[in-house]
Amino acid sequence: MSFNIAIDGPAGAGKSTIAKQVSAKLGYIYVDTGAMYRAMALFLIREGVSPEDQESVGKRSQDADISIKYENGEQVVLLNGENVNGLIRTEEVGNMASATSVNGDLRKKLVELQQKLAATENVVMDGRDIGTVVLPGAQLKVYLTASVEVRADRRYKELTEKGVDCDLEQIKADIRDRDHRDMTREVSPLKQAEDAVLVDSSDMTIQEVIDRILELAKERS
Ligand code: DC
Numbered sequence: 257m258s259f260n261i262a263i264d265g266p267a268g269a270g271k272s273t274i275a276k277q278v279s280a281k282l283g284y285i286y287v288d289t290g291a292m293y294r295a296m297a298l299f300l301i302r303e304g305v306s307p308e309d310q311e312s313v314g315k316r317s318q319d320a321d322i323s324i325k326y327e328n329g330e331q332v333v334l335l336n337g338e339n340v341n342g343l344i345r346t347e348e349v350g351n352m353a354s355a356t357s358v359n360g361d362l363r364k365k366l367v368e369l370q371q372k373l374a375a376t377e378n379v380v381m382d383g384r385d386i387g388t389v390v391l392p393g394a395q396l397k398v399y400l401t402a403s404v405e406v407r408a409d410r411r412y413k414e415l416t417e418k419g420v421d422c423d424l425e426q427i428k429a430d431i432r433d434r435d436h437r438d439m440t441r442e443v444s445p446l447k448q449a450e451d452a453v454l455v456d457s458s459d460m461t462i463q464e465v466i467d468r469i470l471e472l473a474k475e476r477s
Contacts, residue, residue: 258374258375258376258377258378258379259284259378259395259473259477260374260378260379260381260391260393260394260395260396261275261278261284261379261380261381261394261395261396261397261398261469261473262381262382262386262387262390262391262394262396262397262398262449262452263275263278263380263381263382263383263386263397263398263400263469264382264383264384264385264386264387264388264397264398264399264400264446264448264449264452265382265384265398265399265400265401265446266401266407266431266434266435266438266439266446267407267431267434267435267438268402268407268408268410268411268431269400269401269402269407269457270400270402270410270457270462270465271382271383271400272288272290272382273462274400274462274465274466274469275288275380275381275382277462277466278380278466278469278470278473279379279380280329281466281470282378282380282470282473283378284377284378284379284380285326285373285377285378285379285380286331286379286380286381286382287324287331287370287373287374287379287380287381287382288331288382289366289370289381289382289383289384289386289390290353290382290383291324291331291333291341291344292322292324292333292366292369292370293353293356293357293366294333294344294345294349294350294353295320295322295333295334295335295340295344296317296320296322296335296353296356296362296366297344297349297350297352297353297356297357298335298340298343298344298349298352299316299317299319299320299322299335299336300313300316300317300320300352300356301348301349301352303316303319307352307355307356310358310359313356313359313361313362314359314360314361314362315361317356317359317361317362317365318361318365320335320336321334321335321336321337322334322335322365322366322369323369324373354434354437354438357441358437358441358442358443359443360443363385363443363444367385367389367390370383370386370390370391371390371391374390374391374394381394384438384444384445384446385444385445385446387399387448387449387451387452388444388447388449389444392449395473395476395477396453396469396472396473396476397449397451397452397453398452398453398455398469398472399448399449399452399453399454399455400455400457400465401454401455401456401457402456402457402458403456403458404428404431404432404435405428406457406458407431408424408427408428408431409424411427411431412424412427415427453472455468455469
């Protein structure tokens with residue numbers, strides 16, 4: 257049987273950085289489920305589907321063939337066979353992913369794919385509903401969070417280092433909006449699974465968080 261680690265939490269908590277390093281350390285496969293919702297969003301943008309038209313979102317999402325493969329340990333997302341890794345990190349795609357991931361039919365399709373992957377491989381999977389819906393039987397569930405202020409500061413630093421002009425108060429407002437949307441949606445809202453370990457990274461370094469998760473994984477294996 258495969259060993260599965262589920263990491264859920266709000267946007268900007270550091271899930272992907274941490275999940276990537278934990279999986280590399282354990283020799284597990286890292287599955288970034290947000291990238292799958294983003295690839296689906298890109299498909300719907302290309303198809304001209306409006307996020308307000310939920311019926312079309314549900315129907316058209318069934319026409320997208322999303323799969324993942326690994327190249328040099330990196331997850332590559334394929335949309336109808338095309339590598340879309342370089343196209344899914346834009347604000348436009350992120351907003352579309354947030355708006356369309358509320359759709360139950362779209363989620364069902366991606367959840368099935370995620371469950372198939374975890375059934376045969378040892379995985380570290382990150383997202384919003386991994387511990388609650390996708391892998392309810394995961395051997396280790398972590399709910400990784402940090403305060404809005406800390407997440408906004410991290411994002412601000414990241415953007416200014418890239419030379420992007422940005423406003424800290426606006427970033428905070430965006431994070432609050434996104435948290436609210438992810439936590440209050442009807443289908444699979446973001447919430448801590450009952451048996452998940454809460455890790456608040458507000459006052460922890462990345463290495464401290466990684467060490468904590470590795471220690472928990474060791475205890476459970
Ligand atoms: O983690 P991310 O920013 O790449 O995720 C993009 C969007 O996809 C996010 O707004 C919420 C959604 N998502 C989801 O609903 N369920 C997941 N398991 C992962 C992401």
